[in-house]
Amino acid sequence: MKKAKKELPDYIRGRISLDELLASRRVLQHLYEQGLMTQGEVSAALSLSQGTCNLHFQRLEYDGLLRSVRLQSAVRGPGRPTYHWEVAREKNATLGLVFDPPYVFVQLEDFAATPLLTLSASLLSCRRRVIIAEKVCALVEKATEEAQARRLILRHGFAALPGVLDPATGAVKRAVNFPTLEGLDVSALMQTHFKVPTLANSLGMAYYYGEAAEIPASTTAMVIYWDLGLGFAFGRDRQLLTVHGGDEGGRTISELGHISIDANGPRCHCGEQGCIEAYAGGWVLLQQFAKDNVASLEDLVALAASGHAGFQSTLREIAHLLGRHLAGTIQMFGVTEVRITGPLAPLFNYGQSEFLAGLSGIIGPQRASSIQVQVSIDSKTRLLAGANRAARRAYLYPDEFKRLSGLSITLQGQRLAGR
Ligand SMILES: [Zn+2]
Incomplete structure (x- = not known):
């Protein structure tokens, strides 16, 4: 008894x-x-x-x-x-929600970082934001049931989102690669339906925390996440470096992919011309190689692996361009380690030496050769772990996130299991 x-x-x-x-x-x-x-x-x-x-x-x-x-x-x-x-690591839990268009993932983890349940759904057929919200709620419902069955206390959530987010709420303001997400406020959704305090922030944060476990603490790292778009995160001491663009006009770090490098360059989804993403984003490659029966990001990885000479040469050009145009940022932050992650990360293997050559052309071979470049293996697993790690830190170390919002200021969390 x-x-x-x-x-x-x-x-x-x-x-x-x-x-x-x-x-x-x-x-x-x-x-x-x-x-x-x-x-x-x-x-x-x-x-x-x-x-x-x-x-x-x-x-x-x-x-x-x-x-x-x-x-x-x-x-x-x-x-x-x-x-x-x-x-009591086995009694407390977090939820990581990852919006990696066209998919959404929900993962339940305990405080020992053990994944207990992973769910996913495709948002491809969702034409309206409310349908997305319903799909997400259905996944979270299942995850909270699992938490309840295991008598876990769900303390905090973290939602990783693409695009430009409202700095106060984490709601999606602009998502050029998946516009249906615009207006989605996951923090509010989680509070209203599940009473789970949830920090909504960039995909970059989850990608960074996912990699951070493998990066020495004192190393300043740049994490490039390559999916439909191209995102960036910088971190040191296992914490994300944040820079806010100010009220008007400025950019946050994750938007580095939308900095124009050529006023007459190709048109980008965001409306500008010559953004880095307009050369390297997954959506660009999908258009360029549509003739080769490429319909998904997975297809692009398979195309490169099949030895397609034209595609491999494009990948070398992209890597060179990235090296040249990221050199200044790498210098500014004092980056010594570059991690490439995301579904398209394997494509970087075809251009790694070109990336270093591009970098070397700007900052010199000595500095360039001191930078560790690594393509992340199994980036999806790390991404989901990173979202949960961010949720645990948001709960245990709210000071690290005090410039962000959506945080619970209490230690209460949400008790689901009966006392
Ligand atoms: Zn752009």
């Missing part, structure tokens, strides 16, 4: 509320980073009194975030167990 959950004593309930107490978050962060620790170790590390620390521990345990483990102490000898504490 299951034991009924003990009531939280009034003296803790009255003094410590997860809704407002920032110090509880510091305790949680410390245990998340350090693993198993005693209360004494945590109170010493955070300069909290033992009494205060104990209140935080009881509060966090009561809310399902921490659990204690009884260990025999080697120092004190047999018969004197000590209590160690850790984050």
Whole structure:
């Protein structure tokens, strides 16, 4: 028989509320980073009194975030167990929503980063935004049912979206490669239908966090995500570097693909001429090689693998152009590692030496050769993991995202499983 959950004593309930107490978050962060620790170790590390620390521990345990483990102490000898504490990683969960047109993916993960359920749907037939919202809700519904069945507490979500987003809400303002998404506010949708606080941000953030686990912390990395469009993200110390374009006219980093490099260049989806994306975006390649029975991004990867000389030569030209035109940005951010990810990432293998040659033409061979260039393997798996990692960080480290919105400021999250 299951034991009924003990009531939280009034003296803790009255003094410590997860809704407002920032110090509880510091305790949680410390245990998340350090693993198993005693209360004494945590109170010493955070300069909290033992009494205060104990209140935080009881509060966090009561809310399902921490659990204690009884260990025999080697120092004190047999018969004197000590209590160690850790984050209850298997009891807490996040949802990653990834909009990678024409697909949407929803993945449920626990705090140990174990994927528990992955769902997807094609949005190709969706002519209206409400239909997209319905499809997304149906996937999230299934994922929350799974969370419930596993008695997980769903704490936070992260939605990775393409295009230009409203900086305040994360709603899609402009998505030139999939206009039906325009106006979609995933944060509001998740709050209204599921009460799950969800940060909506660029695909670049999920791509970056997906790669970041593999990139040394002190390395400044540029992540290029190559799909229908061409997006960019920069990060260091496992955090995304963000630059806001200002109220009018300026661009955010992910829009680097829409910086014009030739006023008389090819016309881009965005209405301008000569954007980097107008040379290299997946939508351009699909048009150029339509005559070779290419209808999807997967077809493009297969075409290159089949040894198509014309396509491979186009890929070398694109890589050279990318090297030349990204050189300035690479210098500006001090990038030492370039990761190419996304469904078209395998195409970069045909042009990697041309990319370095283009780069070398601007910044010199010595600097160019110091830059690590890597094509990501299994980028979809990493992307979904990255979205969940972003969701965990949005929950545990909201300060990292304070310039963004859609964040829950409490530690509450959304409890789905019964107490
Ligand atoms: Zn453009």
